[in-house]
Amino acid sequence: MMANFTVALKELKDLLGDRLETSPSVRQHHAHDESFHQPAMPEAVAFPKSTSEVSEIAHICMRHHMPMLPFGTGTAMEGGVNAIHGGLSIDMSLMNKILSVSAEDMDCVVQAGVTRKQLNEYIRDRGVFFPIDPGADASIGGMAATRASGTNAVRYGTMREAVLSLTVVLADGKIVKTSSRARKSAAGYDLTRLFVGSEGTLCIICEITLRLHAVPEAISAAVCSFSSLKDAIDTVIETIQMGVPVARIELLDAVAIEAVNQFSHTDYPLLPHLFLEFHGTQQWVAEQAEIVKELSSEHQGGDFQWAFNTEERNALWQARHDLAYAARARRPNARIYSTDVCVPLSRLADCILETVVDITGTGFSMPIVGHVGDGNFHVVAAVDPSNAEELKVIDAFHDRLIRRALSVGGTCTGEHGIGQGKKSYLQEELPAGVDIMKIIKGSLDPDNLMNPGKVIDIE
């Protein structure tokens, strides 16, 4: 696929001027995400400013058979931005305008390069907020492309629920709006959902209409330790089964707590913990907390340590969000290798407990952290990617973990996506499904120019 793209680059330069970068440092920056996957440099990086410019870029790439690799903020976990077949990285960071906000309709329209923190900062005084929070300050486009979620998903859903409509550019440059702004629609095939989670392999997401939520009257967060993982997990399962609408319910095992303590200068006891948050009216928040407290004390949970004001709460969640960085910081020059299985709730305890035993067997210390209300958890390894022996051990562990999840009806990825690392597992998880994905990919991107080599392999 590594053709000579001289003509394409000249046309792109004419279109974009300074906003086409070919310097090694910029290309290097776009060669990888936050994961351990081998970096792979694009030939150049484009910085479009508008949807129509993205469309023109696609026209040029299409004509010259140059792969197109959308780039958000490069915080993903599966090597999705890496230019494994060369091509043009399309960095969306200059498309960072918030186009409209309607507090009345509880929605907004943003360009793909807007980040989640930028958006929440902007709408802060409007009585609404955008809940989806992968730890990193990712771009909304990247989050839509990976079907991201995070700690709030148990209450507010994932990007699948958050996105009302998209404006995308296809491989041939066609601009497509996928849906109206209505909160509910039965108008034709659900193109919005088809493109959410397509990881840059079907289209470049340019604009996103997002559903916002009312800022709750009261928010309170708490931390609670347990003497065993099983107790913590059982508390979660019962909370969900009772239908308590917790806004966040996150599990950290003792290893994770140790990493957090070191990285974020906290001093939690070295035990499994739940990090919780409740949203609602004052009275309803108190009642939810009471219910969960009762469940947790039935499972020998410790006292709830409350974080009442905004700063304390932010510090608590920042510590949680930084877990991947905290794990990485435990080793010099390490890269993050995060697993991401998600299983039915009834199998969560077994799956995590078997995984703990498995981790011990590897000889590596790897924290477990999870959006456990959804059955989703991560084992976060800090690896030295140049150490083949080590990678082999972690790969084998990852393989066993995924098979464990698949064998109980789970998925190989709850929120990070397939990228380059999990293509064979997707095949195993949905063998007939992958055939259909290939047909759809082939029909929308016949020359396989959109992020080739990711999600599915086209022969």
Added chain:
Amino acid sequence: MMANFTVALKELKDLLGDRLETSPSVRQHHAHDESFHQPAMPEAVAFPKSTSEVSEIAHICMRHHMPMLPFGTGTAMEGGVNAIHGGLSIDMSLMNKILSVSAEDMDCVVQAGVTRKQLNEYIRDRGVFFPIDPGADASIGGMAATRASGTNAVRYGTMREAVLSLTVVLADGKIVKTSSRARKSAAGYDLTRLFVGSEGTLCIICEITLRLHAVPEAISAAVCSFSSLKDAIDTVIETIQMGVPVARIELLDAVAIEAVNQFSHTDYPLLPHLFLEFHGTQQWVAEQAEIVKELSSEHQGGDFQWAFNTEERNALWQARHDLAYAARARRPNARIYSTDVCVPLSRLADCILETVVDITGTGFSMPIVGHVGDGNFHVVAAVDPSNAEELKVIDAFHDRLIRRALSVGGTCTGEHGIGQGKKSYLQEELPAGVDIMKIIKGSLDPDNLMNPGKVIDIE
């Protein structure tokens, strides 16, 4: 397209025996749904019992170029089951097994012919329920195929959120499972959501994994009258904007109330009403009701009339659900012509008020009823389909209504689907989107055998 299907029918007879029906009465029954759309008989009706039988049926139809028309319970509103190009109706009513229920995981697997009431009856003692409730006792397969919703959608979402996974049969007989059972997944393209809402034009839905919800500790329903439509609507909008998680918030205008009173022997005052339901703990239900009561009294709402026990509640919602039948019953031999626009909340009041004026201009009396928490409302006409003059007036009204909705960013259909009636409006709503839908349809059903002539026109 009306080919001679003698050979196909012989092969189908060999496969299905008595479960292939060619009698005029059975064919007639499968020629229409509950709407005014012109009936169109299929050549025959198949009653498969298993997914593999559906697959064999598709093989036969594919070989002989015989259109396939999935049939659930025939309660839909857009003429989706009508055999406008002839072919084989595939009635899913014998595929009515509930294959598994996990109260722990709050999910279940059902065959497509299971109806929503059958399912809720079956799981009644398990502490879980399935919330989606189009008025009719529709099949789960039909509901998935139309992306149905109903009164509970404001709290629990639509079939888009309710379906975790599907097993479908494609035009060529291939059996495809679309997703794992995990509550959250980022594993490849979202085939589940692509097929939910495809109205039988991409596949035959055979099995559905559904998300269930915990039965709330307390449920209470109330009815409240308002002196004006605007007051009722403003109460709804403020309730939603405050983030009160009402389980149901339904608007009925005075004409609708009159129809309900006649059909269901109630005696509500002839004023606009909200029908409400609250779910939660005892205390939280009381608090939610208090908040909404306060909002409604700011808008001159009347007293809340409570329905506390299950029978009273069921009677209340049955009356609401029967509205379409109530409207129809006002004229002998009438058929239902229901509109279905959905608009952003901030435009809802204007849109409904303009529509009221428009209705008056038509000279027909048509009730308005709405799932207004989502911005979705229906004007329900009872028409004599043989009266061309009358149909012309209602069609023109419908046309103006849809344009009114589209002009404020709404959709031509919130929950009924496109069927045969709204193809041109879909084109207007999502012009570039329809091109993509055609490409996808062409790639999965190249011979246009799956419910041809519905949703999109293939040249």
